[in-house]
Amino acid sequence: MTIITKNTDVAVNEILNGNVVALPTETVYGLGANGLNKNAVLKIFEIKERPKFNPLILHVYDTEDFAKYAKNIPDEVYRIAEIYSPGPITFVLQKKAIVPDIVTAGLNSVAIRIPAHKLIREVIKKAGVPIAAPSANMFGKISPVNASDVLNDMCGKINYILDGGECWIGIESTVLSFLNGEVKILRPGFVTQKDIEKIIGNKFSANHKPEKEKKILSPGMLKSHYAPSTPLYIIDGKPLKKYFNKKTGIIDFSKYKDIRSIASNLFKELRKIDDKKYDYAVVQKVENTGIGIAINDRIEKASKGYIKIVNGKFKFIDK
Numbered sequence: 001m002t003i004i005t006k007n008t009d010v011a012v013n014e015i016l017n018g019n020v021v022a023l024p025t026e027t028v029y030g031l032g033a034n035g036l037n038k039n040a041v042l043k044i045f046e047i048k049e050r051p052k053f054n055p056l057i058l059h060v061y062d063t064e065d066f067a068k069y070a071k072n073i074p075d076e077v078y079r080i081a082e083i084y085s086p087g088p089i090t091f092v093l094q095k096k097a098i099v100p101d102i103v104t105a106g107l108n109s110v111a112i113r114i115p116a117h118k119l120i121r122e123v124i125k126k127a128g129v130p131i132a133a134p135s136a137n138m139f140g141k142i143s144p145v146n147a148s149d150v151l152n153d154m155c156g157k158i159n160y161i162l163d164g165g166e167c168w169i170g171i172e173s174t175v176l177s178f179l180n181g182e183v184k185i186l187r188p189g190f191v192t193q194k195d196i197e198k199i200i201g202n203k204f205s206a207n208h209k210p211e212k213e214k215k216i217l218s219p220g221m222l223k224s225h226y227a228p229s230t231p232l233y234i235i236d237g238k239p240l241k242k243y244f245n246k247k248t249g250i251i252d253f254s255k256y257k258d259i260r261s262i263a264s265n266l267f268k269e270l271r272k273i274d275d276k277k278y279d280y281a282v283v284q285k286v287e288n289t290g291i292g293i294a295i296n297d298r299i300e301k302a303s304k305g306y307i308k309i310v311n312g313k314f315k316f317i318d319k
């Protein structure tokens with residue numbers, strides 16, 4: 001049985017007992033365990049059916065914790081954190097030996113984030129340990145943005161879900177790497193490259209170009225991720241109703257007032273598609289600037305391929 005609770009003490013007990021508990025953050029819900037307890041972290045991988053080569057983020061309380069788990073931290077990290085932490089940004093830094101290898105998938109780097117949601121902050125503070133947490137969905141599925149989304153995937157697999165309402169950012173954090181003297185965005189998010197450049201200048205050695213990366217720098221950049229069960233196709237141009245029938249799901253972002261609300265509703269729109277049992281669904285990308293880059297990244301990963309309309313006829317092109 002999985003119980004939804006608003007009591008942070010229940011979550012703290014789960015963490016300290018070496019169990020896995022779902023926790024709210026401002027981005028998406030996380031599946032958390034004591035990040036210093038190997039066996040507890042192992043349970044996350046088992047529950048989520050996540051491959052062990054995919055490292056986890058350590059969630060900490062404040063910037064003073066960075067140096068407990070990472071070393072040789074560049075000053076830029078603190079300057080960015082001063083503005084955006086607590087918040088939707090994750091720093092990939094050189095790992096200290098105290099962090100178990102299972103957390104970092106054997107890498108010598110560690111991803112660290114200070115979440116903003118007050119409930120997970122309370123849990124981290126009371127538990128007194130860093131919390132390792134991936135998004136609280138089954139591997140490859142859509143990230144959850146409220147407690148009932150989590151229950152859909154995790155029912156019977158964990159004891160408790162800490163209910164902190166709807167996540168207000170709605171897409172996962174920006175993952176920013178500071179290794180080998182280079183700054184790289186490994187996963188685009190709500191905090192954009194421009195936002196970061198305003199603080200540290202243009203120090204980016206490579207933009208986010210997953211197809212050009214030979215090695216998987218961040219396993220979250222695998223081509224397929226966040227996928228609904230219904231095949232999702234990207235369409236060039238507005239998905240006009242005249243081209244489709246009742247069995248086609250149409251994701252239309254034009255009803256949202258701005259790009260931030262598109263971001264915070266994206267995963268909900270993807271979930272709705274599955275609820276309605278469509279044959280397939282179509283979506284149009286957004287303008288590829290700012291937060292739009294993160295939205296398009298998630299759309300790309302959620303999709304099965306493209307639709308081209310040639311002389312009023314469809315051409316499905318699978319990835």
Ligand code: TXA
Nearest residue numbers: 027029030055056109110111134135172173218219220
């Ligand atoms: O907003 C978020 O980041 C959410 C909430 C729960 O904090 N978490 C999340 O975790 O999205 P997850 O596990 O679904 O994605 C973490 C990403 C993955 O792409 C992973 O490969 C990358 O961070 N990552 C973690 N440690 C890394 C490391 N040492 N080097 C490179 N990438 C790393």
Ligand code: MG
Nearest residue numbers: 134135143172
């Ligand atoms: Mg995830």
